[in-house]
Amino acid sequence: MEKLTKPNEPLVTHIFTADPSAHVFEGKLYIYPSHDLAHDCEDNDNGDQYAMEDYHVLSMDNFNSPCVDHGEALHVKDVPWASKQMWAPDAAYKNDTYYLYFPARDKDGIFRIGVATSKSPAGPFTPQPDYIPGSFSIDPAVLVDDDNKAYCYFGGLWGGQLEKWQTGTFKPDAEGPDLNAPALGPRVAELSEDMLTFKESPMNISIVDEDGNPIPAGDEDRRFFEGPWVHKYNGYYYLSYSTGTTHYLAYAISKDPKGPFTYKGRILEPVLGWTTHHSIVEFEGKWYLFYHDCSLSGGVNHKRCVKYTELKYNEDGTIQTIKPYDN
Numbered sequence: 207m208e209k210l211t212k213p214n215e216p217l218v219t220h221i222f223t224a225d226p227s228a229h230v231f232e233g234k235l236y237i238y239p240s241h242d243l244a245h246d247c248e249d250n251d252n253g254d255q256y257a258m259e260d261y262h263v264l265s266m267d268n269f270n271s272p273c274v275d276h277g278e279a280l281h282v283k284d285v286p287w288a289s290k291q292m293w294a295p296d297a298a299y300k301n302d303t304y305y306l307y308f309p310a311r312d313k314d315g316i317f318r319i320g321v322a323t324s325k326s327p328a329g330p331f332t333p334q335p336d337y338i339p340g341s342f343s344i345d346p347a348v349l350v351d352d353d354n355k356a357y358c359y360f361g362g363l364w365g366g367q368l369e370k371w372q373t374g375t376f377k378p379d380a381e382g383p384d385l386n387a388p389a390l391g392p393r394v395a396e397l398s399e400d401m402l403t404f405k406e407s408p409m410n411i412s413i414v415d416e417d418g419n420p421i422p423a424g425d426e427d428r429r430f431f432e433g434p435w436v437h438k439y440n441g442y443y444y445l446s447y448s449t450g451t452t453h454y455l456a457y458a459i460s461k462d463p464k465g466p467f468t469y470k471g472r473i474l475e476p477v478l479g480w481t482t483h484h485s486i487v488e489f490e491g492k493w494y495l496f497y498h499d500c501s502l503s504g505g506v507n508h509k510r511c512v513k514y515t516e517l518k519y520n521e522d523g524t525i526q527t528i529k530p531y532d533n
C-alpha cells in the first residue's frame with residue numbers, strides 16, 4: 207500500500223527536497239520544491255553546497271492521499287542561459303498556462319530568474335531561451351492577485367547576491383548596508399500580461415516596525431534574508447520570509463502588494479539545519495505551512511526534506527507561531 211503523508215513528516219523520502227512552493231491547481235495540491243543533491247561537499251557561506259540541477263513536481267489529491275513525484279520537470283542542461291544551481295522555484299497559473307519561475311546562475315555566475323511553461327501543473331516545463339530581462343538574485347515567488355495582476359517577489363542575501371545589486375548594477379564586491387541603516391528588502395516587479403517579462407524595474411520592499419521605522423540591517427531577528435512569499439488573508443497581503451542567520455520564518459502585512467509591510471512576528475521557530483524556507487496555502491478551508499528541515503539526513507544542511515503543518519490565525523489576523531517539534 208502507498209504511504210500516506212502526515213503533518214511534520216517528510217512528504218517524500220526517495221529524494222531530498224527543499225524550498226516548497228505549494229499551490230492548489232485543478233483541485234489538488236501541487237508542490238514545487240528544490241531537488242537537493244546527495245553529494246558530500248563542505249558547506250560555505252556562498253551556498254556552493256546547494257548544487258541542484260533539476261526540479262521534480264510533487265502532488266497530493268488531498269492530505270489523506272499519497273504524495274506523487276511526477277519526475278523531472280526541468281533540467282539545467284535544457285536551460286540555454288543557465289550554468290548551475292537551480293534554487294528555490296515557484297509556479298503560477300494564468301492564460302491557460304502553468305509558469306515555473308526559477309533562479310539559477312547564468313554563464314557568468316550571476317543569479318538570474320528564468321521562466322518555463324507547460325500546459326500541465328506537473329510539467330514538463332519548456333524554458334524561455336533567456337532569463338527574465340532585468341531579473342537578478344534568487345527565490346522568486348509569484349502572486350496572481352484577485353484583479354489578475356501578477357507580481358514577482360524575489361531576493362536573498364549572501365549566496366543569493368542581493369547586496370551586490372544595491373546600485374542597480376552587479377557589483378561583485380558590494381557588502382550589505384550599515385547595521386543601523388534600513389535592511390535590504392525583497393524586490394517586487396509586476397509581471398507582463400504574458401507572464402514572461404517584468405513590466406517595470408523591480409523595486410525594494412520596505413519592512414517597517416509598528417511605528418513605521420524601517421527594520422535596520424543589524425536586526426537579524428526581524429530583517430529579511432531570503433525566501434519571500436506573499437499570500438492574502440482578509441484583504442491584507444502577508445509577506446513572509448526567512449531571517450537567515452537567526453533561522454526564523456517571520457511575516458509582515460500591508461494593504462498594498464508593494465508595501466511598505468509592517469512587521470508582525472514569527473511564523474516558525476528554527477528547524478534542524480541552517481536554511482528555513484516555506485510557502486503558505488489555503489486548501490479546503492484550512493491554511494497550511496509547507497516548510498523544510500534536514501531531519502531526513504540527520505542534519506546535513508544541503509540534504510533537506512519538505513514537510514507541512516497546519517497554520518492558524520488569531521482573531522486579529524496575526525499568525526500563531528509554530529514550534530516545529532512540539533507535536
Ligand code: FUB
Binds near residue numbers: 224225293294362433
Ligand atoms: O535551496 C537553496 C537556497 O537555500 C534557497 O534558494 C534559499 O531560500 C535557501 O533555502
